[in-house]
Amino acid sequence: MPNALEISSITVVASAADDDSAARDRPITGNDLETLGVSDNFLAASGFEAKIGQAALLPEQSPLVIAIGLGTDELSAADIRTAASALWRACAQLESVTTLLPLIAAPALGAEVALQAVIEGLLLASYRFDELKGAPEATSQLNQVTLVAPDGVDGDLVLARAGATAEAIALTRDLVNRPGGSLTATQLADEAVAVGESSGLEVELWDRERLAKEGCGGILGVNAGSSEEPRLVRLTWRPEGESRATLHLVGKGITFDTGGLNLKTFEGMKEMKIDMGGAAAVIGAMKAIAAHSPDVTVIGTCCCTDNQPGPTATKPGDVLHIRNGKTVEVLNTDAEGRLVLADGLSLATEDQPDLIIDLATLTGACLVALGQKYAGLMGNDEQAISRVQTAARQAGERVWHLPLPTEYRKQLDSQTADLSNIGSGRFGGTLIAGLFLQEFVGDTPWVHLDIAGPVTTDEIEGEFTKGATGFGVRTLLEIATGW
Structure with a gap:
């Protein structure tokens, strides 16, 4: 598959209490920037305004914490795919990451729709067309993504649906490319x-x-x-x-x-x-x-x-x-x-x-x-x-x-x-x-x-x-x- 992130690298859990990922995300709306606990100087220097598609590595955090913008308007599935894509690009050179995006987006979209949108955004952002290159470059080190979703969601079913959709879109991209x-x-x-x-x-x-x-x-x-x-x-x-x-x-x-x-x-x-x-x-x-x-x-x-x-x-x-x-x-x-x-x-x-x-x-x-x-x-x-x-x-x-x-x-x-x-x-x-x-x-x-x-x-x-x-x-x- 042309997606650098394999579906087998994604795990759905109901809690991140015992998580040991190299990084975690902090999904945040534009109305809640002050809750990040960072200075105005940092926000100004990074340009982070919590817009959809923005990501910023927060200072002095262990493990790493990456702020993911959710904008100020009502969320759509496309917005969550965009947010997940920003997370992918921010974490592509790390080995592992845990994200709360499915949990945060569930009240607005429904648990399954939110989870599917996150998975598809991660997979499709990792797409690359390199089948005609003599020596394709490595595009990612990320091999474990943990998704925190509401309890009771059928993670395997959603993973299968999201994987099938992303695979179909990737195939279409391959053919056109x-x-x-x-x-x-x-x-x-x-x-x-x-x-x-x-x-x-x-x-x-x-x-x-x-x-x-x-x-x-x-x-x-x-x-x-x-x-x-x-x-x-x-x-x-x-x-x-x-x-x-x-x-x-x-x-x-x-x-x-x-x-x-x-x-x-x-x-x-x-x-x-x-x-x-x-x-x-x-x-x-x-x-x-x-x-x-x-x-x-x-x-x-x-x-x-x-x-x-x-x-x-x-x-x-x-x-x-x-x-x-x-x-x-x-x-x-x-x-x-x-x-x-x-x-x-x-x-x-x-x-x-x-x-x-x-x-x-x-x-x-x-x-x-x-x-x-x-x-x-x-x-x-x-x-x-x-x-x-x-x-x-x-x-x-x-x-x-x-x-x-x-x-x-x-x-x-x-x-x-x-x-x-x-x-x-x-x-x-x-x-x-x-x-x-x-x-x-x-x-x-x-x-x-x-x-x-x-x-x-x-x-x-x-x-x-x-x-x-x-x-x-x-x-x-x-x-x-x-x-």
């Missing part, structure tokens, strides 16, 4: 199949021949210039008892996007290994969902290919035949993600699910509009939109509802085909892309998440390290388990 040369479409599909088989999911794999037989012209059109075969993977979780609903997840899996014949610039292309972030989130979510065993059916579809400018590549002006029978004039080969999703969404509607959610690093326009911390959310059903918004808020993942203006639909009109893959105007590219996708879901409740921004981060912040974030996994898991 891998270069396109190390993760082709077939390799991404193989990763999905391996997850399905190890998690007890139903697995279905479509190769190029099967995609052609099934009429998936969007995926095949994007793949036309590549020497690598495309793949479509379907993973299905079915509960043992009666299923209360069916949820279908669809992920864009462009393992590297050159732009095709509408070739990207160097600046536009250098980060395009991340263009399969939607499929990675679906794979990670399916792994986590299987571990949590919700009483709903969940299907995850990953549409996998790269987008290359080979001699047989789709040309601007070519027309593709999508699975649902509609035809698309390709006016820009760099608007390829919506083409593979068109097939994936068409297939998803055939299952008649209660909700379809697609995730895609779809438009640079969304990144321009919302920045790197928010995903754009669009949909055709207010109840479905509200459900995803609520789940994202509970998961601590930021989304922002954007409209699908009917008056913009005419920009997708084509004289040659049923519609074109880009709009005729310069502006509103994220909304135009959403309107395009809406053409392939019919009346099925559907939500689209454009995760171009939050799929990666340039900062070490909270539970995140630089690189892939694993965005989307928590929200999808929250929807499945909270239905």
Whole structure:
């Protein structure tokens, strides 16, 4: 696993009376700074204000005591993950630490939620991607973490759930962090199949021949210039008892996007290994969902290919035949993600699910509009939109509802085909892309998440390290388990 802290290093106890750890923490709110017993000069010099994510080593304490900020507002699970992450970074070079975070946060969040948040924060803050380094550096000496939780909490159960969630998010980060040369479409599909088989999911794999037989012209059109075969993977979780609903997840899996014949610039292309972030989130979510065993059916579809400018590549002006029978004039080969999703969404509607959610690093326009911390959310059903918004808020993942203006639909009109893959105007590219996708879901409740921004981060912040974030996994898991 890519997490430096192993789940086996974490112990849950109800009391720290006999603890002999090298360090202990002191979780504290911004309203209680005076109770730390340190001088104003120390607080000023350290910059410690007890904000969420702050940590400070208190002077002249044996064993060591590390103050952990809890802010001044009502606590959320995301806040506790951030606080636990700060503890990890402060203690990474120590051998052991005992934390009261689960105990302190329990009244606000509930004992199990608080404990799970602490475990996930510790594990995910320790994530590193070093599988391609010749000599990976040691990142931590910490091999024993003792968590003090309220008496009566099932520590083993919470450890298992938190470990499964952190492992799924770490897997998603790994997939997004891998270069396109190390993760082709077939390799991404193989990763999905391996997850399905190890998690007890139903697995279905479509190769190029099967995609052609099934009429998936969007995926095949994007793949036309590549020497690598495309793949479509379907993973299905079915509960043992009666299923209360069916949820279908669809992920864009462009393992590297050159732009095709509408070739990207160097600046536009250098980060395009991340263009399969939607499929990675679906794979990670399916792994986590299987571990949590919700009483709903969940299907995850990953549409996998790269987008290359080979001699047989789709040309601007070519027309593709999508699975649902509609035809698309390709006016820009760099608007390829919506083409593979068109097939994936068409297939998803055939299952008649209660909700379809697609995730895609779809438009640079969304990144321009919302920045790197928010995903754009669009949909055709207010109840479905509200459900995803609520789940994202509970998961601590930021989304922002954007409209699908009917008056913009005419920009997708084509004289040659049923519609074109880009709009005729310069502006509103994220909304135009959403309107395009809406053409392939019919009346099925559907939500689209454009995760171009939050799929990666340039900062070490909270539970995140630089690189892939694993965005989307928590929200999808929250929807499945909270239905």
